Amino acid sequence: MTASLAAERPAPVRPEHVPAERVVHFDIYDVPGADEDVQLAYRAFQQSCPDIFWTPANGGHWVATRAEDIEAIQRDPERFSHRRVTLPPMPPEMPPQIPLELDPPVHAAYRRPLTRALLPKVVNALEAKVNDTAVSLIEGLKPRGECDFVADFAKILPIVVFLDLVDLPRADSPGLLELTEDAVRGTTMEVKQRAHAGVAAYLHPWVTARRERPGDDLLSVIVNADIDGERIGFGEAMAFASLVLFGGLDTVASVLGFIAHFLARNPDHRRQLCDRLDDDAFLNGAIEELLRRHGAANTARVVTRDLEFKGVFLKAGDMILPPNLLYGLDERRVDDPLRVDFTRPFPVPHAVFGNGAHTCPGAVLARREIKAFLREWLRRIPDFQVKPGAKPVLATGMVNGVLSLPLVW
Template sequence: MSEQAIRPAHVPAALVYHFNLYDIPGSMEDVQAAYAQFQQNAPDIFWTPYNGGHWVATRGEDIIAMQRDYKRFSHQHILIPPMPRGTPRQIPLEIDPPEHARYRRPLMQALVPAIVAELESNVRKVAVEAIEKVLPAGECEFIEDFAKILPINVFLELVNLPLADKSKLLPLAEDSVRGRDAETRWRAHEEMGAYLRDKVRARRDDPGNDLLSKLVNVDLGEGRISEQEAVEYATLVLFGGLDTVAGMIGFIARFLALNPDHRRQLVEGLDDEAFVKQAIEELIRRHGLANTARIITEDFEYKGVHLRKGDRILPANLFVGLDDRLNENPLVVDFNREKPVHAAFGNGAHACPGAVLARREIRIFLEEWLRRIPDFHIKPGTQPVLATGMVNGVLRLELCWP
């Protein structure tokens, strides 16, 4: 959406800053560093005329406060630009507490550490098979050949959907999280719903033990959710499961390909569980992914900024990890950083329920890949293809090794 919204009367001209979520200068070289430029040069909270016009919060303290204050910063509409009026809400993300907790419970129960630990042997098996397949060639297109294979195989098994369907589902996930306009995202949403409807109906008639069966039969205390709500819930979870971990693994692989000293540090410390855990947290901090917008529910003043009911605001998660008020030299990856501060998985009631599984998959990727391919770099003559949007990502990453 390139046309610019007119500045509302309550927005001072001094707080207007040109920021387009889908076209950030410098993002093709380093997405997160491109965001950091805005953080350093713009007001802590500013208004942009792009994508319908909305506020942007750039500092960790404010973003964490907004993520936790669902009463004034509501999840009612999480996308920028907003979806067309009348679009069904995205369950459970576009629901605020206390109603939100009832929808979220089965997702949390299905992804607790004990259950994730049971998945580990299969995650490792998928990772090893994918690496062994590309190893003899001495090169691969990392996103298609590994980053998408690992989390997607695991996730489709969790929801008991055919692995063969991923070629149909992945382009829909891409359009949903990085579509530049509401029409593209809505079309992806509709197509995913159409794909899921028969499967949702079957799991409601004859539930199994898989995650999809648990989601579509959520009991709200007065009976289970409707079929349409079940389709909406399954659609959102599927989009999240198909894209976000693949994106994070892509960013980490790109970083390690470009930074041999860090790579060697990891290779040498792979058997040190505490070190690997700390390194993963630092890599996640530096490579934030997801953005969810909020809608202001009442008129009020926040740190001198006048917010009006109905205003949209983007408290982008990745700004927290990049904030030099919280992390010294935030663009530098330091595996010995005492306490990496980030909000990659959100905060408060809507914190990502898949965080435990995501961290486990990243750890398995590092352990299995670096033991087999400790020395790799970006293939000469190629350039990684990066993308910004509601979810940042790596679209293409060609690697090679001796």
């Protein structure tokens, strides 16, 4: 899948400022061992390579592997900019993803309406709808005795909740899911750009209508955002709406897939959850622990000026990747990080939703969707496993994920 993307950008010659001993071949789209355990595949590089290394893959970029450095990079937009967050970088003619590819202080003004629209009190009002949607899906699957968890549940729950939140037709979900998959995991830059164009074509009439006749839905809020006393332009509104759509559809589905994959293979952990589904504090802690072990999203940064960071010389324009998932797998930050312990002291250390100004504004809703899955699924289907003879399909990239997870019960 990812070899085609790499082939589009021939591996660069090692830059003069990169020491030979820090060169490691690491392709974010093709991590050895990821077909068994994505997070452990990443961790193998953390354990065997320099804390910060350079790879020639995907245009050439640095990788920071340790929690201390990942957090420092995420919290320092002055030196590590968000202006390009994908690997390889999208072509310069592509508009920035708003507000993700904006830096403070401009970023705050664009992020504010999204944050307010997803405050805990707003998500609390959605909880019944999230639970009802989960129950409806599970009740439909239960008599079958089997399903592909990703296609039949993990992708459906988030998109139904999201489409209701932005007041778009649920019937549009199949086409949007296909476009999102191509945009996030497309095999070539052409496929990715075509998917972005498809999303833009879909959103154009909706954004136009909500700017002319705003409602109280999330889409109306973001496409009419007030920035320094003026409504954002149409192009910015389109970019904002596209980013929110991608974030609302793919990342939660990926995390749900990882968690279901883990529970299908670990009956003792599954039973611990089943025994305490009504213990809210326990369940909240368990969710944080599952998130810590199963990070999904990645965002790269651009080095803004020549600088020395942890003994490594970085040049302006260098790309650097601080993988969110490696934060929670670092034994320097987390005791016995490979052990999933639902009683781990709170707060459970992880960076699944990022750190600092760009912490994911949808984190509250994501946690609520995970809780709905755990409670409603385990009440109805407490014992399940990976279908004998079938193999889950796992993928790495800017968003790691589970593409297929055949389960039986």
